[in-house]
Structures are given as structure tokens and as C-alpha cells.
Amino acid sequence: xxxxxxxxxxxxxxxxxxxxxxxxxxxxxxxxxxxxxxxxxxxxxxxxxxxxxxxxxxxxxxxxxxxxxxxxxxxxxxxxxxxxxxxxxxxxxxxxxxxxxxxxxxxxxxxxxxxxxxxxxxxxxxxxxxxxxxxxxxxxxxxxxxxxxxxxxxxxxxxxxxxxxxxxxxxxxxxxxxxxxxxxxxxxxxxxxxxxxxxxxxxxxxxxxxxxxxxxxxxxxxxxxxxxxxxxxxxxxxxxxxxxxxxxxxxxxxxxxxxxxxxxxxxxxxxxxxxxxxxxxxxxxxxxxxxxxxxxxxxxxxxxxxxxxxxxxxxxxxxxxxxxxxxxxxxxxxxxxxxxxxxxxxxxxxxxxxxxxxxxxxxxxxxxxxxxxxxxxxxxxxxxxxxxxxxxxxxxxxxxxxxxxxxxxxxxxxxxxxxxxxxxxxxxxxxxxxxxxxxxxxxxxxxxxxxxxxxxxxxxxxxxxxxxxxxxxxxxxxxxxxxxxxxxxxxxxxxxxxxxxxxxxxxxxxxxxxxxxxxxxxxxxxxxxxxxxxxxxxxxxxxxxxxxxxxxxxxxxxxxxxxxxxxxxxxxxxxxxxxxxxxxxxxxxxxxxxxxxxxxxxxxxxxxxxxxxxxxxxxxxxxxxxxxxxxxxxxxxxxxxxxxxxxxxxxxxxxxxxxxxxxxxxxxxxxxxxxxxxxxxxxxxxxxxxxxxxxxxxxxxxxxxxxxxxxxxxxxxxxxxxxxxxxxxxxxxxxxxxxxxxxxxxxxxxxxxxxxxxxxxxxxxxxxxxxxxxxxxxxxxxxxxxxxxxxxxxxxxxxxxxxxxxxxxxxxxxxxxxxxxxxxxxxxxxxxxxxxxxxxxxxxxxxxxxxxxxxxxxxxxxxxxxxxxxxxxxxxxxxxxxxxxxxxxxxxxxxxxxxxxxxxxxxxxxxxxxxxxxxxxxx
Numbered sequence: 001x002x003x004x005x006x007x008x009x010x011x012x013x014x015x016x017x018x019x020x021x022x023x024x025x026x027x028x029x030x031x032x033x034x035x036x037x038x039x040x041x042x043x044x045x046x047x048x049x050x051x052x053x054x055x056x057x058x059x060x061x062x063x064x065x066x067x068x069x070x071x072x073x074x075x076x077x078x079x080x081x082x083x084x085x086x087x088x089x090x091x092x093x094x095x096x097x098x099x100x101x102x103x104x105x106x107x108x109x110x111x112x113x114x115x116x117x118x119x120x121x122x123x124x125x126x127x128x129x130x131x132x133x134x135x136x137x138x139x140x141x142x143x144x145x146x147x148x149x150x151x152x153x154x155x156x157x158x159x160x161x162x163x164x165x166x167x168x169x170x171x172x173x174x175x176x177x178x179x180x181x182x183x184x185x186x187x188x189x190x191x192x193x194x195x196x197x198x199x200x201x202x203x204x205x206x207x208x209x210x211x212x213x214x215x216x217x218x219x220x221x222x223x224x225x226x227x228x229x230x231x232x233x234x235x236x237x238x239x240x241x242x243x244x245x246x247x248x249x250x251x252x253x254x255x256x257x258x259x260x261x262x263x264x265x266x267x268x269x270x271x272x273x274x275x276x277x278x279x280x281x282x283x284x285x286x287x288x289x290x291x292x293x294x295x296x297x298x299x300x301x302x303x304x305x306x307x308x309x310x311x312x313x314x315x316x317x318x319x320x321x322x323x324x325x326x327x328x329x330x331x332x333x334x335x336x337x338x339x340x341x342x343x344x345x346x347x348x349x350x351x352x353x354x355x356x357x358x359x360x361x362x363x364x365x366x367x368x369x370x371x372x373x374x375x376x377x378x379x380x381x382x383x384x385x386x387x388x389x390x391x392x393x394x395x396x397x398x399x400x401x402x403x404x405x406x407x408x409x410x411x412x413x414x415x416x417x418x419x420x421x422x423x424x425x426x427x428x429x430x431x432x433x434x435x436x437x438x439x440x441x442x443x444x445x446x447x448x449x450x451x452x453x454x455x456x457x458x459x460x461x462x463x464x465x466x467x468x469x470x471x472x473x474x475x476x477x478x479x480x481x482x483x484x485x486x487x488x489x490x491x492x493x494x495x496x497x498x499x500x501x502x503x504x505x506x507x508x509x510x511x512x513x514x515x516x517x518x519x520x521x522x523x524x525x526x527x528x529x530x531x532x533x534x535x536x537x538x539x540x541x542x543x544x545x546x547x548x549x550x551x552x553x554x555x556x557x558x559x560x561x562x563x564x565x566x567x568x569x570x571x572x573x574x575x576x577x578x579x580x581x582x583x584x585x586x587x588x589x590x591x592x593x594x595x596x597x598x599x600x601x602x603x604x605x606x607x608x609x610x611x612x613x614x615x616x617x618x619x620x621x622x623x624x625x626x627x628x629x630x631x632x633x634x635x636x637x638x639x640x641x642x643x644x645x646x647x648x649x650x651x652x653x654x655x656x657x658x659x660x661x662x663x664x665x666x667x668x669x670x671x672x673x674x675x676x677x678x679x680x681x682x683x684x685x686x687x688x689x690x691x692x693x694x695x696x697x698x699x700x701x702x703x704x705x706x707x708x709x710x711x712x713x714x715x716x717x718x719x720x721x722x723x724x725x726x727x728x729x730x731x732x733x734x735x736x737x738x739x740x741x742x743x744x745x746x747x748x749x750x751x752x753x754x755x756x757x758x759x760x761x762x763x764x765x766x767x768x769x770x771x772x773x774x775x776x777x778x779x780x781x782x783x784x785x786x787x788x789x790x791x792x793x794x795x796x797x798x799x800x801x802x803x804x805x806x807x808x809x810x811x812x813x814x815x816x817x818x819x820x821x822x823x824x825x826x827x828x829x830x831x832x833x834x835x836x837x838x839x840x841x842x843x844x845x846x847x848x849x850x851x852x853x854x855x856x857x858x859x860x861x862x863x864x865x866x867x868x869x870x871x872x873x874x875x876x877x878x879x880x881x882x883x884x885x886x887x888x889x890x891x892x893x894x895x896x897x898x899x900x901x902x903x904x905x906x907x908x909x910x911x912x913x914x915x916x917x918x919x920x921x922x923x
Contacts, residue, residue, distance in 0.1 A: 023088040026138070027052075027060040028080040032096030034067050035110050044095035047146060047212035051093050054216040060091060069111040073125050081137045090138035092130060095212065098147030098180045104128065105180040107147065127183070135189055140253055142226065146194040146201065146211050147180060183250055190251040192230050194237070201245055210237045211247060221269065227251055228273065235272035239298045239359075243287040267360045271298065274305045282310065285318055293325035295332070298359030299406055300324060306361070307408040319669035324408050331356065331402025338395045345371045345392055349399065361407045368403070371396040390427045391436045394420040398443055410454060417447040421466065434474065434484075441470045441487050448494060455674065455718040457498050464494040482522060489515050489535055496542065503722045503765055509546045515539050530574055534583070537566035541587055548594060549770050551820065556594050563587045578628060581618045585611055585631035592638060601645070608638040629666055633659040633679040640686045649693030656687040674714060678727070681710040685731055688738065697742055704735045722762060726772055729758040733779040740786045749790075752783040756799075763806070770820065777803045777823040784830060797834040803827035804847065825854055836881065845881040848874050865904035872896055876910050879918075889919050 031048035033041050045066050052062050063083075065076045084090045097108040101117070106124035113119040127145075134141050183191050194201035194211035201211060208216075214236040218229050227249065234247040265273070278286075278301065286300045303324035304310065309317045335353040348371040355364040372393050401416035424440040448463030471488035492515045499508040516539045519532070526532035544559030564587050570580040592607035615628075615635035622628040640655035660683035667676045684707035691700035711728035718724060736752035739745075759776040784799035807824030832847035852874040859867040872895040879888030893915040899905040900912055 023059075024086065025055075025058070025060040025089045025091070026080070026084040026087045027055045027062045027091035027093065028076065028134075029055070029062060029064045030068070030073065030076075030092075030094040030096065030107075031064075031066040032068070032094070032108065032110050035097065035108070035112065038097065038108070038112060038114055041096065043207065043209055043212070044146075046207045047095040047209050048093065050208055050212055050216045051095075051144075054219045055091060055093075057220055060089075067110050070109040070123055070125060073107075073109045077125075077130060077133055081133045084134065084137040087138040089140045089142065090134045091142045091144070092134055093144045093146070095146040095209070098127075098145060099124070100180050105183065107145070127180070131183075131186060131189060131191075135186070139188060141189040142192070142253075143189065144192040144215065145180060146209055146215075182248075185250060185252045187252045188254075190226065190230075190249065190253045192233075193248040195245045196248045199245065210240050210245065214240075218269075221265075224265075226253065231276045232269055232272045235275045238275070239272070239296060239301075242290070243283065243297055267362050268298075268358050271302055271305065271359045275301050278304070278310070282317070285321065289318070289321045289325050293329055295325060295328055296357045296359075299328045299356060299361075302359035302361055303406065303408050309408075319671070319673075320408060322669075324406055327402060327405035327408075328356070331399060331406050334395075334399050334402050338399060342374060342392070345374055345396070348374075349396065352399065352403070356403050356406065361403055361409075364403045365400050365412075368396045368400040372400075387427050387430050387432055387436075390423045391432070391439070394423040394443070395439070397423070398446070401446070405450075410450065413450060414447070417443065417450065421447060421463075424470075428470075428473070434477075437470065437474045437477075438483070438487060441467055441474065441491065444470060445491070445494070452498075455721075457501055457718055457720055461495065461498040461502070464491060464498060467491040468495050482526075485518060485522065486531065486535065489519055489539075493535075493538060493542070500542075500546075501723060502720055503762075505546060505549060509543070512539055512543050512546070516543065530570060533566050533570055534579070537563045537570070537583060537587075540566070541583075541590070544590065548590075548597075551770050553594050553598050557591065560587055560591045560594065564591065578618070578622050581614070581621075582628065582631055585615050585618060585635065588614065589631075589634050589638060601642075605642055608635070608642060611635045612639055629662055630675055630679055633663055633683065637682055637686055640690065644686070644689055644693060647693065649690050653687060653690035653694065656683050656690055659683040660687060674717075677710050677714055678724075681707045681714075681727065681731070684710070685734060688734060692738055692741070697738070700738055701735070704731060704738065707731050708735065722772075725758065725762060726775060729755045729762070729779070730775045732758065733775060733782065736779070736786070737782045740782055740789075745786045745790045748786045749783065752779055752786060755779045756783055756802075773806050773809070774820055774823065777806050777820070777827060780806075781823060781826055781830070784827075784834075788830075788834065793834055793838060797831065797838060800827050800831040800834060804831050804850075821854065821858070825851055828854070832877065836877075841881045845878055848877045848881070852878065865899065865902070868895060868899055869904070869906055869909055872899065872909055876915075886919065886922055889915055889922070893919065 029048045029052050031044040033044040035041070048064060048066060052064050055062050061083075063076070063080055065073070068076060080090075080092075094107050096110075097112070099106050099108065099120070101121060101124075105127035106121070107127060107130070108124050111123060113123045127143075131141065131143060134143070180193060180197065182197050192215075194209065201209065211233065214233040215230075218232040218236070221229055221232065224232070230247070230249045234249065238246045275298075282304070286297055286304065290297050290300050300321055304317070304321065307320065307324075309320050312320065332353060335349050335356075338349060348367050352364040352367040352371070355361075355367060376389070376393055397416045397420035401413040401420070404410075404412035404416060420443055421440070424443065444463050444467035448460045448467060451457075451460035451463055468488070468491040471484065471491045474484050475488055492511045496508040496511040496515075499505075499511070516536070519536050519539065522532060540559045541563045544556045544563065547553075547559060548556035564584075567580065567584040567587050570577075571584050574580050588607055588611040592604045592611060595601075595607060596604035612635040615632040619628045619632045636655045636659040640652040640659070643649075643652035643655065660680055663676050663680035663683055666673065667680060684703045688700045688703035688707065691697070691703060708728065708731045711724060711731060714724040715721065715728050732751055732755035736748045736750075736755060739748035739751060756776065756779045759772060759779055762772045763776050780799045780803035784796045784803070787793070787796035787799060804824065804827040807820070807827060828847045828851035832844045832851065835841075835844035835847060852871060855867055855871045855874060859871060872892055875888055875892040875895060879885040879892060882888055892910060893912055896905065896910055896912045896915055899909065905911065
């Protein structure tokens, strides 16, 4: 029987640039499967046949040997060497068991005997013997070993997918190292092992091992030198085994090509080659995230490489990879659940899913584009199929958006979402099934959410408005029931949130009121329903926010208390849901803030203490989760604020620093999370004031400047975001105040004027809520104080007048907002003093009179000696400035007598005796 099958030779290029010439190529393929004394294997013969066919296609003269004992293996090797004399390339492939003994690699024939170490050595074929024999006959030698990397003689060798030998002797187990060891570089020889030294090579669950299948598939890749071919094999095996097996290559060959053609590689092959350049540390990151997401490795490597994540920090890279993994999981779920009436569309979607799993994103999108085209052509041609085809076409586009998001290609995802939404719009007035109308609603939600994630509130609002319109249309058609009500409610929440962000408080409030009324109508049948309670609590919380913005603190507390009762029930019954814990912390923070605004400091402190305890438990139960961390940051900020109010700078700084450190760590993982940047800015702002309380001005300025830089970035990203603009202006104001307190009046004025300009622009717009006005009042007050201290009294008066004007707009006579009242009173007092200094006696008297009305109102609600003493001082000032001073002096005398009788008169207060003397002097 002939030992060789001769085939036609093909052209091959060497590294040198001379013309291609015919080569002599020979190959010896061994398969050892039916072992006599050690565990037999399932696939070596299949693998050998597969490799034999692949080599024949490349022009090799192939000799195959299966299940040979040691004597016959050596004879086959001798015959091969004789016939290979003078060959250009000799290729040896072995599929079976292998082991390293005393630093030397051995291939195990089917009669290998593991009863002792000596017997094992005697009955195995040293790898070096193979190399030396073949190298003497051929110019270039390729030795490919698909042998086990598992412990050949331990319990692990019993694993069903490993190629390992079973030990029958203790000395074998002790002296034989797992797998085949490194061989070192040998001139003109290439060694390829199916797994890294000491690692497991799988036998394969199908007909072939992963290594053999990959090798046969890539051997004839156009335009690639053999080492690049083996790189493709390495990365494919690595990908298919989820990182558990990575083939190993040791080459001493010159460059050698298996084909004469060259050109661009397909997407999958290009990705595999690029994967080879990834460091071990990055591989570990990808493998961990892929395992957590129960997904293949290739899509994550595709995102890593195409989005150029390698240059990022480990934390930033991990965050982006987690985002890509989540997008991949969503896209895969969409592709698996989408239905299609056309079997070809269904087949294409299945193929797209497979390509996405290989990291071939462009190919997946191209396949989905084919599906879109089929539906589009059918819809155009057959009117009766218009609706179903448009819906199917939109579904494929939505899936394509998911593929793009898995690759972190946001622009492509937005384009696909918009095209899908446009298709739904074309059939909006047709008879569309309710499920498809709901699909359109949530397609628009995905679009808006992505726009919001990318920082474009205007584009997000447009998408959410379309989502709301879609949900309303579904409601008007009487379909969907409670499910349709829920979707409309969620759309309305999204719209109202963006409206508030852009300053349209009235529009947001109207939507929230409508939403609460709609959801309230479901109460009888939804009592105890967790989703319904969550929805209602989200509405009542937001209405409370708006009441607070309108200075209706009692109204805000009323809605907040209702929200708290909902959230406590949800946490009690569903504590394992992080969103419920997050909601409880959110409302506790709001309640504490309102109590603080109402000067209920003890009540605020108690709420904040509870909130911090809850936040620490939440963060401990959900480590690394951004919502849990954000709530902990918020709680720490509240503790820091309270400590500052008590004058404890050290305790405040500790809280702020803990929050800042946590925010930095999470930003390092995901720099796109704007909430984390905002939390960092808040922490730095608080730390600035804590440093000032500790008399460390350089540290304070550094903290303030960094906080401003963070907010500069956020406002540049989303210029219409009122929250970012307000907080940036408040930081500027704080910097000015700190400079003012340090006596650096010129620097303070320059910064404060910029802050006033920014806040004034906000206050002149529709977003002029309580927080904006309070911030502007404070900035104007500090600007006035700074100008007064450089004797620029006229401009100082203008600043105080501006602050007082804001207070008048808010009608603070009956306001419960202690912070606003305090600032308004300060503005009126300083305005009066400066008007008097500048000779404006009437203006001064008017300012003091307006202030006195505020103090009288406060004394009526919260009487106390300090309020009465303040009223006494103001009454005396008004008397001194008035054209008719007598009634004012008489009112002052009455106040002074009451204070004296109660022993509450201060050292510098006007006494009854002084006031009587003043009255006596009057005409």
C-alpha cells in the first residue's frame, strides 16, 4: 500500500522578494486514540483526517498513521524522513496524549505504559527525536502537537474534555509535569502546541478538537505567513473556549507564505490578529466581564479594539467594556426574541446574532441590512403586508442599533434608532397590533435614553415627546389596559424630567399632576402592586421637588412624606431590589433638606443620620453599583454640610473627602457617568469650605478650582442643562466669597461678577426657581460686601439693591424658607445702610421699613428676644431718617421697655432712658 498520496503542488512565497516557485512539501499526520492502558480519546482520528485534507489542499504529500504503538511510530517516522529528503517544508502533526518528563517532552503511542516512570519513558516517543530526524531531511520544519495540557496523571485527567493520561504509579504522578513544556527556539523549526504550557487542550464536544478545527480552517488563509495563520488559530481557540485555552507557538522559521495572493482580511480574521496584541492584564479584564455577562469574548475584544479602549485607564476601560457587555446582552436578547413572518428575515437575524458573537459587527450590520431590505421591498410591493413588513424592518434596525452599541458606536446606533422610529411613523395611522405600538413606544424610549446618556437634553426631549405621543395614541385606541397606562406614565415622567432640567417648571408640573391623577385612578385594583407603588412614589417625589422650588415647604413635605411611606413599604417587601433602596435614600435626603430649610436642624440631623446608615448598608450590599455609591455620596455630603454648620471642619472634611475619593474611583471606571462628575464637584465644593473652616486657604482654593473645572466640562457638554450651569455659578460664587473672606477683594469682585452674570442669565429665563434666586442673592450680597470694603459704595449699593429686588419678586413676607428670608433681610439692611451713607435718606428709610415688616412677621410666628432687639434697632434707624420721627421713637421706646423688663436688652441697644431723652428733644 502506498504510504503517500501525491497531490498537485501550489505556489508559495518565501520572505525574499523573488518570484514564486514550486516547492516540495511533505507531511506526516499521527493520530493516537485507542490507548491500551490509559484513557482513550474521542477525536484524534477525526482531527487527523481534517488536517490531512487541509494539507492536501495546500499541495502537501501527506502520510497518515493512526493508533500506532511505539515501534510503528518510529518506523513511520523513519520512512517519512527518507521520503522527505530535500523537501522545502516538512509538516508533522500529532493528535493524542503527551507529557513532559524531567524537562523533556514525550508523545504517547497507544501502547504507552504508565505503571512506572521508567516504563513510561521507555514506551513514549521523545519530541526531540522527532524534531532532529525531520530537521535533517527538510529545509523548514513545522511540528504541530494537539496533545493534552491537562495533568496527565492526576484526577483532573478524568475530565471528559481533556486529553490526559491516567496515572497508575506514584512516581509517574510525582515526576511527570502537566502538559508539554517549552521547547525553546530551534533554527528553521516551528513548534505549535494546542495550548499554553501547563494548560488544558480540549478534545472537543463535537467531531473535532477546537485546535484542529481552527487549524484546518485557517491554513489556507490568503496572503498570510504561517506564523500569522497560527496567530489566527491561537485567538480563535482562545475565543471559542472562553479564554480557557490559548495555543502556544515557538518559531525559528524565516517568513513563509502559504499563498501568493494578498489583500484585506475579513473582519473576523482581522479581529483575531488584533487580539494577539492585547496584554495579559487586558485579557483578564475582558474574560472577567465576559464571564459575568455570560457572553463570548470576541464582541468585547471588538469593542476594546474598535473603540480604542486600550489607551484608557484600567477603571475607564472596565466601565466601557461593561457598557459594551450590557449592550451586547440586550442586542442578543432582541435578536432572539424578535419574530418575523418571513423565514429568510428570521434566518438573517439568526446569522447576524452569530456574527455579532464572533465580534464581526460590520458583518452583523450588513446581514441585518439585508433583512431590512427584504422587508422594505416587500412592503413597497405588497400593500397588504405593509404594516407587518414595516414593523419587521424597524425591528431589524433596532437590532442593528443594539449591535452598534455593543461596539460602542453611538453614532451608528442613533442613526438606526431614528430610521426605525421613522418606519413606525409611516404606519402610525394604520391598523397596527397593540404589541407593535408598544414596541414603537419603547424604541423611542431607547432613543431618548441614549441621547440623554450622551448629554443632549434637547434631542432627548424630542424623542421622549414622540414616546409620549405614541403612548397616548395607544391609549386613545383603548388597547393595552393597565400596561398602556404604565407606559404613558413612564413617558410623561421622562418628559417632565427633561422639562425641569431645561427650566420649564410649569410644563413639568402640569405633566406630573396629570400623571398622578391617571395613576391614582388605578388605586383600587393596584393596591400592594410594587410597580404601581414605585410609579406613584416617583411622581409624588417630583411634585414635592416642584413645591420646594416654589418655596412651598409644607406642601413639599406633604408629598415627600407620602413618598416616604411608599418607599418604606417597597424596601420592607423587596429589599433585594437596589432601586427600592435607592428610592428610600433619595426621599430621606429630600426630607432632611426641607427640614433644614425650615430651620428644623434637629429634625434634619436625625433624618440625615438615618440616611447615612441606610446608604452604607446599600453600598455594602451592592458594591460597585453607581446608584448605591451616588446615594452614599449624597449622604456624606449632607453629613459634611451639617458638620460645617456646627463649625466642625475636621468632621466635615472627612465626609467630603470620603465622598470625593469614592466618586474618583467610579469615574475612573466609567467617565461617561455625569452623575459621578457632579458628585465629585459637590464633594470638592464642600471640601473647599471645610478647608476654610480649618484655615487652610491654599487647599480650599485648589478644591474650589477643581470643582469648577469639573462643572466646566459638564456645562460644555450640555449647555442647556440648568442644573450644571447653576452649580458652576454657585462654585464661582463660593470662590469669590472665599477670596472676600481672605481680604482679596479685587479677586473676589472679579469672580463674583462672573457668577452674578451667569446666575442673572438663569434668573431671567424660565428656569428662575428658588435655588437660582437664592444663589444669585448670595452672590450679589458678597459682591456688595466686597465693593463696600474697597469703598466702591455706589456699586455696592447697586448689588444690594439687586439682591433685595430678588427677594421682593419672591414675596418672602410669609415664606417658610429661612435661607431666602435671611438673605433678603441682609440685602435690605445693607441697602439701607449704604443709601444712608450716600445721602439717600428716603431710600434708606424705605429699605429699613421693608426689613422691619419682615422682622415683625417673624416675631409674630417665632417670637424671641433677638427678633425684638433687631426690630428695636430698625425702628430707631427709621425714626432717625424719617421726616416725622416721633411715632417711630415712641414705638422704639415701647419695645425697649419690654426688653428691659424682661432683662433682654443688649449692651449696645437703645435704652428707654435714651429714647425718652430723644423724644424730649423733638419739637
